[in-house]
Amino acid sequence: MAQDEIAQVKAGNSNWLWLASLGTFGVFALSSGKSLLAAGFVLLGLFAFFNNPMKINEPIPGAPKKLLLISWACGLAGVLAVLSA
Secondary structure, eight states, rough: OHHHHHHHHHHHHHHHHHHHHHHHHHHHHHHOOOOOHHHHHHHHHHHHHSOOOOOOOOOOOSOOOOHHHHHHHHHHHHHHHHHHO
């Protein structure tokens, strides 16, 4: 296995880790009756799944694809939901 393949596998695993951890926070918020907070955490998890939050220096593409735009919309909606809860 080349170094590039190992890096891609680790990046995929970290994306699932972000989704799982924020989804778990959403389950805890839902169990305490805060559905808006739970939805915010799940939406942030979807954003973190498609975008790696640990890579801050990554350039934003000039013409983003539809999936990237949807993930940014999920991130924005998640932040607004968490702040309003």
